[in-house]
Amino acid sequence: xxxxxxxxxxxxxxxxxxxxxxxxxxxxxxxxxxxxxxxxxxxxxxxxxxxxxxxxxxxxxxxxxxxxxxxxxxxxxxxxxxxxxxxxxxxxxxxxxxxxxxxxxxxxxxxxxxxxxxxxxxxxxxxxxxxxxxxxxxxxxxxxxxxxxxxxxxxxxxxxxxxxxxxxxxxxxxxxxxxxxxxxxxxxxxxxxxxxxxxxxxxxxxxxxxxxxxxxxxxxxxxxxxxxxxxxxxxxxxxxxxxxxxxxxxxxxxxxxxxxxxxxxxxxxxxxxxxxxxxxxxxxxxxxxxxxxxxxxxxxxxxxxxxxxxxxxxxxxxxxxxxxxxxxxxxxxxxxxxxxxxxxxxxxxxxxxxxxxxxxxxxxxxxxxxxxxxxxxxxxxxxxxxxxxxxxxxxxxxxxxxxx
Amino acid sequence: xxxxxxxxxxxxxxxxxxxxxxxxxxxxxxxxxxxxxxxxxxxxxxxxxxxxxxxxxxxxxxxxxxxxxxxxxxxxxxxxxxxxxxxxxxxxxxxxxxxxxxxxxxxxxxxxxxxxxxxxxxxxxxxxxxxxxxxxxxxxxxxxxxxxxxxxxxxxxxxxxxxxxxxxxxxxxxxxxxxxxxxxxxxxxxxxxxxxxxxxxxxxxxxxxxxxxxxxxxxxxxxxxxxxxxxxxxxxxxxxxxxxxxxxxxxxxxxxxxxxxxxxxxxxxxxxxxxxxxxxxxxxxxxxxxxxxxxxxxxxxxxxxxxxxxxxxxxxxxxxxxxxxxxxxxxxxxxxxxxxxxxxxxxxxxxxxxxxxxxxxxxxxxxxxxxxxxxxxxxxxxxxxxxxxxxxxxxxxxxxxxxxxxxxxxxxxxxxxxxxxxxxxxxxxxxxxxxxxxxxxxxxxxxxxxxxxxxxxxxxxxxxxxxxxxxxxxxxxxxxxxxxxxxxxxxxxxxxxxxxxxxxxxxxxxxxxxxxxxxxxxxxxxxxxxxxxxxxxxxxxxxxxxxxxxxxxxxxxxxxxxxxxxxxxx
Numbered sequence: 001x002x003x004x005x006x007x008x009x010x011x012x013x014x015x016x017x018x019x020x021x022x023x024x025x026x027x028x029x030x031x032x033x034x035x036x037x038x039x040x041x042x043x044x045x046x047x048x049x050x051x052x053x054x055x056x057x058x059x060x061x062x063x064x065x066x067x068x069x070x071x072x073x074x075x076x077x078x079x080x081x082x083x084x085x086x087x088x089x090x091x092x093x094x095x096x097x098x099x100x101x102x103x104x105x106x107x108x109x110x111x112x113x114x115x116x117x118x119x120x121x122x123x124x125x126x127x128x129x130x131x132x133x134x135x136x137x138x139x140x141x142x143x144x145x146x147x148x149x150x151x152x153x154x155x156x157x158x159x160x161x162x163x164x165x166x167x168x169x170x171x172x173x174x175x176x177x178x179x180x181x182x183x184x185x186x187x188x189x190x191x192x193x194x195x196x197x198x199x200x201x202x203x204x205x206x207x208x209x210x211x212x213x214x215x216x217x218x219x220x221x222x223x224x225x226x227x228x229x230x231x232x233x234x235x236x237x238x239x240x241x242x243x244x245x246x247x248x249x250x251x252x253x254x255x256x257x258x259x260x261x262x263x264x265x266x267x268x269x270x271x272x273x274x275x276x277x278x279x280x281x282x283x284x285x286x287x288x289x290x291x292x293x294x295x296x297x298x299x300x301x302x303x304x305x306x307x308x309x310x311x312x313x314x315x316x317x318x319x320x321x322x323x324x325x326x327x328x329x330x331x332x333x334x335x336x337x338x339x340x341x342x343x344x345x346x347x348x349x350x351x352x353x354x355x356x357x358x359x360x361x362x363x364x365x366x367x368x369x370x371x372x373x374x375x376x377x378x379x380x381x382x383x384x385x386x387x388x389x390x391x392x393x394x395x396x397x398x399x400x401x402x403x404x
Numbered sequence: 405x406x407x408x409x410x411x412x413x414x415x416x417x418x419x420x421x422x423x424x425x426x427x428x429x430x431x432x433x434x435x436x437x438x439x440x441x442x443x444x445x446x447x448x449x450x451x452x453x454x455x456x457x458x459x460x461x462x463x464x465x466x467x468x469x470x471x472x473x474x475x476x477x478x479x480x481x482x483x484x485x486x487x488x489x490x491x492x493x494x495x496x497x498x499x500x501x502x503x504x505x506x507x508x509x510x511x512x513x514x515x516x517x518x519x520x521x522x523x524x525x526x527x528x529x530x531x532x533x534x535x536x537x538x539x540x541x542x543x544x545x546x547x548x549x550x551x552x553x554x555x556x557x558x559x560x561x562x563x564x565x566x567x568x569x570x571x572x573x574x575x576x577x578x579x580x581x582x583x584x585x586x587x588x589x590x591x592x593x594x595x596x597x598x599x600x601x602x603x604x605x606x607x608x609x610x611x612x613x614x615x616x617x618x619x620x621x622x623x624x625x626x627x628x629x630x631x632x633x634x635x636x637x638x639x640x641x642x643x644x645x646x647x648x649x650x651x652x653x654x655x656x657x658x659x660x661x662x663x664x665x666x667x668x669x670x671x672x673x674x675x676x677x678x679x680x681x682x683x684x685x686x687x688x689x690x691x692x693x694x695x696x697x698x699x700x701x702x703x704x705x706x707x708x709x710x711x712x713x714x715x716x717x718x719x720x721x722x723x724x725x726x727x728x729x730x731x732x733x734x735x736x737x738x739x740x741x742x743x744x745x746x747x748x749x750x751x752x753x754x755x756x757x758x759x760x761x762x763x764x765x766x767x768x769x770x771x772x773x774x775x776x777x778x779x780x781x782x783x784x785x786x787x788x789x790x791x792x793x794x795x796x797x798x799x800x801x802x803x804x805x806x807x808x809x810x811x812x813x814x815x816x817x818x819x820x821x822x823x824x825x826x827x828x829x830x831x832x833x834x835x836x837x838x839x840x841x842x843x844x845x846x847x848x849x850x851x852x853x854x855x856x857x858x859x860x861x862x863x864x865x866x867x868x869x870x871x872x873x874x875x876x877x878x879x880x881x882x883x884x885x886x887x888x889x890x891x892x893x894x895x896x897x898x899x900x901x902x903x904x905x906x907x908x909x910x911x912x913x914x915x916x917x918x919x920x921x922x923x924x925x926x927x928x929x930x931x932x933x934x935x936x937x938x939x940x941x942x943x944x945x946x947x948x949x950x951x952x953x954x955x956x957x958x959x960x961x962x963x964x965x966x967x968x969x970x971x972x973x974x
Contacts, residue, residue, distance in 0.1 A: 188412065
């Protein structure tokens with residue numbers, strides 16, 4: 001099969017999505033610059049090396065680019081047979097977090113560590129999920145139109161989601177994987193009603209949860225007030241656990257400035273003080289320890305502070321162009337498998353960008369989601385670049401006279 | 405294109421559109437945060453990043469009429485700790501205990517307190533500050549600032565006053581002229597990281613301090629010195645409790661010297677001169693300026709006022725003759741003269757020279773309560789003098805409606821009511837200067853640090869409280885008192901000096917405690933300088949004419965040539 005395709009391509013105009021490649025490379029370069037700007041002060045204080053984070057990220061990026069080139073140069077159909085294996089590997093790796101190989105960073109056990117290498121299984125799971133679902137949906141054919149097929153496709157994501165949520169206590173990754181799965185099934189199936197219904201249920205559940213948590217917190221604070229204890233003294237200690245606390249802090253970060261609302265509020269300070277053109281590259285104040293771990297999930301707020309609304313919107317525009325390229329490639333992919341792979345990657349990146357910016361701007365409750373290509377994180381960059389490699393590989397399969 | 409349908413493409417477009425919409429929405433949210441709420445968050449962020457440190461303004465100097473600096477500033481240090489920068493808390497604590505003498509408990513509490521900056525001690529000497537600096541401990545800050553310093557230490561201590569830990573005036577001129585002296589503190593705004601470490605590249609924003617204005621006062625250092633010496637001598641010789649002296653210019657109210665021995669140490673004002681616990685009460689007593697804060701029965705010096713009132717009212721003339729049998733009966737009281745066998749026949753001038761009580765009772769009764777009281781008021785005795793020092797005491801006088809003839813009789817020779825020494829000196833000044841009630845004062849002008857006059861102080865003068873004729877008569881009578889009467893011990897050959905002595909028993913009567921005083925002025929014809937000395941509870945001979953008059957004599961002997969009242973070319 002692959003052989004025939006290659007022969008065909010030789011006769012056709014050769015296509016390669018340079019726009020996509022250059023946007024990704026630009027984002028990588030920009031991300032490294034911002035990472036250095038954001039982390040150098042704290043890195044110099046904590047590790048005596050201002051380039052500590054930059055060096056690690058550079059290594060992952062180089063490795064990632066290697067992976068990207070490797071994946072891009074191969075026909076993406078090669079990966080079909082690894083779908084089930086990938087799924088199983090992802091599940092095993094998530095479970096291995098519980099083993100002695102599991103590694104804890106700041107109270108969250110989400111990493112696997114072998115020697116100097118550390119890996120976040122959730123990032124592997126995302127790629128595995130994309131591959132597995134693409135293969136599954138293609139195998140089903142028209143079966144996806146039935147309730148059974150729909151249930152099977154969406155259901156295949158549930159074990160991984162639950163594992164990531166419960167084992168690594170990482171709800172945001174679970175949501176992202178669930179989102180990717182739903183998005184892929186949405187594209188694969190002709191139906192709209194089911195998805196609108198699903199969206200309605202999700203919204204309703206989320207609204208109800210927020211409502212209950214807020215009510216509960218109110219009742220608690222009233223009870224505490226009756227006991228003569230203020231919320232500020234006691235911090236927030238609702239029954240809903242730290243997620244509930246985050247929801248309460250989301251609604252009024254200034255009230256909880258000293259605990260749950262702290263990071264969000266610091267991010268808002270950074271964003272708000274950026275104004276239109278920002279303070280200039282490297283001139284962020286909030287990165288000087290005020291916004292802890294700014295190089296991780298909150299890096300976008302430092303971009304806002306240093307480069308202003310102008311810089312922030314430019315980055316968002318780049319991501320939109322990136323997504324647009326994904327759409328173009330998916331729409332012109334030579335088969336459904338390729339298209340679904342691209343849609344999966346699109347979903348992965350789009351969901352993370354949107355959720356990350358939404359968190360940073362306190363549009364949704366705080367949850368740890370990194371900004372693709374820019375946030376610090378080795379596993380993330382490695383797998384994102386592999387996914388880009390996959391998309392580039394799909395783009396190579398496009399025959400130019402098909403492009404509309 | 406196996407299994408690849410149009411609806412797939414459509415749905416991909418839908419996904420893209422949804423993503424774009426979501427991004428657009430977030431872009432809008434960003435614009436809202438960065439433009440609409442930008443100012444709010446920028447302000448909050450700046451408050452978070454900025455630290456303020458104040459720079460003390462140099463307090464204005466106090467400078468006397470000869471140009472001598474009586475109060476100035478010395479560099480001292482303030483020691484603070486910055487919690488987030490401390491690396492070795494134990495070393496910091498033990499250093500603070502060792503160098504600053506604070507208790508370990510206090511030091512620990514401050515070092516361990518999570519705050520941006522915690523002040524440990526201010527007014528630490530520069531030497532100690534330098535030593536602490538050499539420890540080079542992270543998180544310990546040594547800030548230099550100013551401390552008040554008084555070069556002459558105990559000279560005019562109760563007049564100048566001193567300042568507190570924040571360089572604010574506490575007593576004396578320091579508090580009265582606080583607004584002129586204090587200046588305006590500057591502020592250093594520094595930008596720091598979350599640990600409180602200053603960010604050098606951000607630079608610092610400074611609001612420069614504005615130094616306080618210098619206060620120029622009418623005090624003459626040399627006269628003050630000499631008067632202090634005389635007071636100390638007489639206090640020692642007569643084992644007195646306290647001796648006060650006031651030297652002023654009766655024409656304009658400028659005070660040249662104001663002494664209250666024992667004086668205290670301005671550079672160490674919180675240590676008592678005597679043994680005992682330094683309670684606030686004890687300190688307040690030590691800081692009291694007797695000339696202004698305390699009242700006393702003036703005694704015979706007050707006969708000047710009675711005589712002036714009587715002459716002004718025309719109830720007596722200098723030629724009127726009296727006969728003193730050694731007592732006078734007023735209603736049911738027998739008031740004795742100090743000369744128990746009586747002065748016999750005498751005219752009014754002689755009666756004043758003799759300080760004859762019955763004559764002054766007679767003259768007082770001739771005036772009557774109403775008139776006497778109205779002169780008392782006219783001379784300004786019911787009001788405060790308005791001297792530019794804090795805490796002036798008011799006159800303690802009978803209410804007019806409660807004043808019977810006995811009260812009138814005793815008031816006539818200076819008893820049964822109380823005034824401050826400054827009140828007596830001011831009233832006598834006003835009588836002998838031609839009838840202008842002047843305001844006694846120290847403050848002449850305030851100049852800024854570059855020497856430009858900021859303000860020349862003006863003081864109210866009430867003209868015509870007595871006629872010029874009466875004023876002249878009084879000068880003549882008082883000159884006679886010194887030349888031939890009870891004030892002879894103040895006489896200096898070749899100098900025309902006017903004056904009046906007084907000896908009054910303190911309350912309760914019969915305690916054996918006396919206050920002896922003398923008020924004198926020169927030249928008698930047109931006085932330029934007036935001095936009042938008040939000796940509190942002298943032992944042995946206690947007559948004002950015997951012990952107080954010589955003090956003023958010695959003072960005049962020495963300061964009159966100094967004040968260039970003598971033309972040596974003649």
